[in-house]
Amino acid sequence: MTPDLPAPxxxxxxxxxxxxxxxxxxxxxxxxxxxxxxxxxxxxFPTETVYGLGANALDAAAVAxxxxxxxxPAFNPIIVHIxxxxxxxxxxxxxxxxxxxxxRAFWPGPLTLVLPRAPHLxxxxxxxxxxxxxxxxxxxxxxxxxxxxxxxxxxPSANPYSRVSPTTAAHVIAQLGDAVDLVLDGGACRVGIxxxxxxxxxxxxxxxxxxxxxxDEVERVVGPVERPAVVxxxxxxxxxxxxxxxxxxxxxxxxxxxxxxxxxVWGRIAxxxxxxxxxxxxxxxxxxxxxxxxxxxxVDPEGYARALYATLHTLDREGCTVAFVEVLPTxxxxxAILDRLRRAGLDRSADG
Numbered sequence: 001m002t003p004d005l006p007a008p009x010x011x012x013x014x015x016x017x018x019x020x021x022x023x024x025x026x027x028x029x030x031x032x033x034x035x036x037x038x039x040x041x042x043x044x045f046p047t048e049t050v051y052g053l054g055a056n057a058l059d060a061a062a063v064a065x066x067x068x069x070x071x072x073p074a075f076n077p078i079i080v081h082i083x084x085x086x087x088x089x090x091x092x093x094x095x096x097x098x099x100x101x102x103x104r105a106f107w108p109g110p111l112t113l114v115l116p117r118a119p120h121l122x123x124x125x126x127x128x129x130x131x132x133x134x135x136x137x138x139x140x141x142x143x144x145x146x147x148x149x150x151x152x153x154x155x156p157s158a159n160p161y162s163r164v165s166p167t168t169a170a171h172v173i174a175q176l177g178d179a180v181d182l183v184l185d186g187g188a189c190r191v192g193i194x195x196x197x198x199x200x201x202x203x204x205x206x207x208x209x210x211x212x213x214x215x216d217e218v219e220r221v222v223g224p225v226e227r228p229a230v231v232x233x234x235x236x237x238x239x240x241x242x243x244x245x246x247x248x249x250x251x252x253x254x255x256x257x258x259x260x261x262x263x264x265v266w267g268r269i270a271x272x273x274x275x276x277x278x279x280x281x282x283x284x285x286x287x288x289x290x291x292x293x294x295x296x297x298x299v300d301p302e303g304y305a306r307a308l309y310a311t312l313h314t315l316d317r318e319g320c321t322v323a324f325v326e327v328l329p330t331x332x333x334x335x336a337i338l339d340r341l342r343r344a345g346l347d348r349s350a351d352g
Contacts, residue, residue: 012173013044013180018141029184030141034148036181037062042069044158044172045145046186047137049110049194049212050165050309051172052081052155053180054145057091060122063154067124069179072161077127078154079112079195080134083146091118091134091152098222099200105221108138110191110212114199125154131201141186157194164250164312164344167192171313192306193336198225210336212305250312252280252320254346256327259284265324266290272322280315280323293318297326301333308337312344 016029033043040062043054053069055062057080066078080091085103088095092115099113117125117132126132137143146153157165158172158180166172169185196211198218207215207225218225257265265281270290272279278292286294295311298304315323325346328334 013176013178013183015169015173015183015185018046018184018186020140026144030144030148033145033182033184034150037145037149037151037153040065041181042066042179043145043182043184044166044169044176044180045139045142045155045184046169046189047081047139047142047155048190049137049192050167050189051158051169052142052153053158053172053176054081054153054155056149057081057121057125057152057154059151060124063122063124066154066156069176070156070159070161072156074124075127076156076161077129077133078125078156079197080121080125080132081137081142081146081153081155082134083143084108084136087152088115088134089118091121091132092116093118096200098205101221102198102200102205102218103136106213106217107136108143109136110138110195111135111218112195112197112209112211114197114201114208116201131199133197135195139186139190141184145184162249164248164316165194165309166313167306167309171309174313188306188310190306192308192310193340196336199228210339212336214333215335216332248309248312248340248344250316250323250344252315252323254341254344255322255324256346257324258327269324277322278318278320280318280320281325282311282315282323283326291324293320293323301337304328304334305337308340 018026018029020026036043037056040059042065044051045054053066055066085107094116112133112135114131114133117130159166159175167189169183172183191212194211196213197209199206199208205222205225206228266289269279273290280293281289281291282295284297284299286296
């Protein structure tokens with residue numbers, strides 16, 4: 001009888017370093033990526049938020065490859081990336097004044113606008129809905145790739161569905177391997193969490209997903225934003241990505257604790273490590289922690305967001321089965337971070 005063999009590691013895809021300071025190498029890498037996009041292939045590329053898995057948004061077969069590579073369910077739409085606001089007419093049937101105001105304020109940047117979908121966009125991009133999410137990324141690699149490709153690029157995060165989003169090329173390679181035709185390595189992402197998604201198809205703006213632009217910043221431009229009146233469940237199409245309950249999740253169970261509980265939690269961790277478990281702790285202060293993988297986080301929301309996904313990837317890489325996460329402040333710029341941790345499975349009632 002043949003013994004069971006470990007599953008083979010994914011083969012690494014072609015990778016190109018892309019640094020705008022090296023003009024010749026930058027142009028060659030962008031040209032290679034654009035050729036793959038036009039031919040119906042998949043290119044992973046950096047944005048200011050996370051790495052995206054890009055394909056020609058006008059090519060239904062290419063978009064289908066994204067879904068297969070990620071194991072992404074058909075009910076989850078994909079954001080379309082364009083080079084600048086003048087390209088909106090390629091993907092949107094109409095652009096309301098509210099959308100124009102938000103685009104002027106935040107593009108290029110981490111804001112996605114949900115707009116009436118142009119009829120020639122494949123249904124798969126929008127999960128069959130009559131609206132599509134669109135944004136102009138701020139990262140020079142993303143902008144150059146879109147411009148050189150000459151087509152809008154559909155791109156969700158470059159990771160298996162429901163797992164932790166990638167903020168470095170190494171995260172992409174470790175998770176997707178050669179399911180990607182090319183990885184453009186532009187270093188670590190500056191924002192570190194996904195874009196804010198605002199639905200502007202109706203009379204009032206609706207915040208579908210908090211992200212790199214805060215609710216307060218959006219409201220300063222268009223007034224109060226609402227929450228979705230109905231939240232889709234099961235296999236019903238979502239109006240935006242990142243709206244399922246379990247998403248952005250590491251392998252480890254995440255257990256919340258407050259700073260005043262530190263001594264008690266350190267004791268629990270010591271007992272768990274003593275029994276042979278690999279345990280992480282994610283907190284503002286990890287001094288004296290007996291955890292296998294103690295990670296000190298920035299105290300400001302911008303720095304915390306930038307470090308969040310890299311931290312969750314570290315927990316996975318270190319084989320942690322549980323991680324204790326210090327409870328964060330609420331509201332303001334922490335809203336998007338709290339959303340990601342909740343969807344990643346943070347549970348204050350878990351018993352570890």
